[in-house]
Amino acid sequence: MLQHFLRLFLILSVLSVGMSYVEKGSLMADSRWVLLLGSFVLSVAVVSVEIMIPKKSLQALSGIFFGIIVGLLITFPLTIVLDMLTTAFMSDAFRPVQGVDHPAIALTKVLLGIICCYYCVSFILQTKDDIRFVIPYVEFAKQVKGGRPIILDTSVIIDGRIAEICETGIIDNKLIVPRFVLHELQAVADSNDKLKRVRGRRGLDVLNKLQTLERLDVEILEPTLAKGEAGETVDLKLLALAQQLNGRVATNDYNLNKIGKVRNIDIININDLANAMKPIALPGENMSVKIIKPGEEAGQGIGYLDDGTMIVVEGGRERIGDTVNIDVTSVLQTSAGRMIFARLEGSAPPNRNPRRPAPPHRT
Numbered sequence: 001m002l003q004h005f006l007r008l009f010l011i012l013s014v015l016s017v018g019m020s021y022v023e024k025g026s027l028m029a030d031s032r033w034v035l036l037l038g039s040f041v042l043s044v045a046v047v048s049v050e051i052m053i054p055k056k057s058l059q060a061l062s063g064i065f066f067g068i069i070v071g072l073l074i075t076f077p078l079t080i081v082l083d084m085l086t087t088a089f090m091s092d093a094f095r096p097v098q099g100v101d102h103p104a105i106a107l108t109k110v111l112l113g114i115i116c117c118y119y120c121v122s123f124i125l126q127t128k129d130d131i132r133f134v135i136p137y138v139e140f141a142k143q144v145k146g147g148r149p150i151i152l153d154t155s156v157i158i159d160g161r162i163a164e165i166c167e168t169g170i171i172d173n174k175l176i177v178p179r180f181v182l183h184e185l186q187a188v189a190d191s192n193d194k195l196k197r198v199r200g201r202r203g204l205d206v207l208n209k210l211q212t213l214e215r216l217d218v219e220i221l222e223p224t225l226a227k228g229e230a231g232e233t234v235d236l237k238l239l240a241l242a243q244q245l246n247g248r249v250a251t252n253d254y255n256l257n258k259i260g261k262v263r264n265i266d267i268i269n270i271n272d273l274a275n276a277m278k279p280i281a282l283p284g285e286n287m288s289v290k291i292i293k294p295g296e297e298a299g300q301g302i303g304y305l306d307d308g309t310m311i312v313v314e315g316g317r318e319r320i321g322d323t324v325n326i327d328v329t330s331v332l333q334t335s336a337g338r339m340i341f342a343r344l345e346g347s348a349p350p351n352r353n354p355r356r357p358a359p360p361h362r363t
Contacts, residue, residue: 003122007047010118014043017111046115050122067124071111071117077111149174151242153251154184156233158203161251161270166216174217175210178241182207183235239265263335270321278307281328281340289342290323291316305340314343 018039086105101109103363150173156162157177167172184205189200211218217353223241232240235256248266251257260267281287289303294317300318313319323347332339 006118007050010047010114011040013041014039014046014111015113015116017107019106037269046118064121064124067121071120072113074116074120075109075113078112079117082109082112147173148266149176149179149245149247151176151238151245151247151249152181153238153249153253153256154181154188154203155252156250157181157206158188158199158272159183159252159270160202160206161274163213165211165270165273166210166213169199169215172215174219176219176221176241176245176247177207179220179222180234182239202215224293235259239263242266275284275333275338278309278338279305281331283328283330285328286323286325287328287342288323288346289313291319296318309338309339309340311342314341315347316344319344 010122018036070100082105086102088262139338150171152175156196166175177326185200185203187200188196189204190201191197207218210216223237223244235253236259238249238251238256239260241247242265243263248268249256249260250268250270251260252270258270259266289305289311291301291313293302294300295302295312299315299317301313301318301320303311303313303316307313311326314327314329316324326342327345328340328342330341332341
């Protein structure tokens, strides 16, 4: 909307200059309609060139003032050049009289100022949020608490563990919930499927809980995306927003995690974080575990730690239902989590490759 008002302002300003030019009656007095039409065509041409510039996403009021200042600074040397050209190549009729410019030259300077200011403001309004100018400490990106913002995905909100993590106080970054993620969350909460409806309402409760945390800054953001990005899926919109804000995406989505890494976007996977926080078991360590069920191979039993880590116990099939002491033999870390392999305490290591008996001697 701001861009439309800016374009309308340019067109009306150029037309006003053209009308003032006609009123002065200096040049083209008999062709005033041609001059007005030319002013309109010029303004439309300037706007058309600006529209063809790829749109970006900074719309800050401070950018308007900064653009006007830069535009005026650019206009000043241009007017000096115009005076020099007028003195060198035009007749005496166009030269200043008692320090007052000829009406045609004065109006041309005004027109140059309008166009320069328009281009400078338009450039700033369409520049990325993280733009830094040559002038030190001038940055139009919004200052966020704690550094880079964390953009929440629908899956991580529904999961709920992000609220418990934030309660510990370890996160002081701003949490951003895009409006399209909130709409998706509301759609899940209003689903006809009972399970989806429960998950969606849980996600809304988690979001409300996050907003009530005193030391946490949560913002519901209405992002401004380019035309090509506005029609993309929620995942691609999240990645595009992360690039604009120089932020990180928190998610539990495996595919989103992979796509983000391909695009060199930092992804915070809550599952990876949970796996990293699980206690580490070293080979030779002794612990107790209850055997729950038989394993896939002969003699194996399966047990679980309190955090859900699966333990495969050699020789534990006969001890299903019992809590036994085990010795850890190895630990395997996979994308699905951590697996611990162990054997009953005091038992000998299993012989996986028993030597075959020698064939009978033939006589």
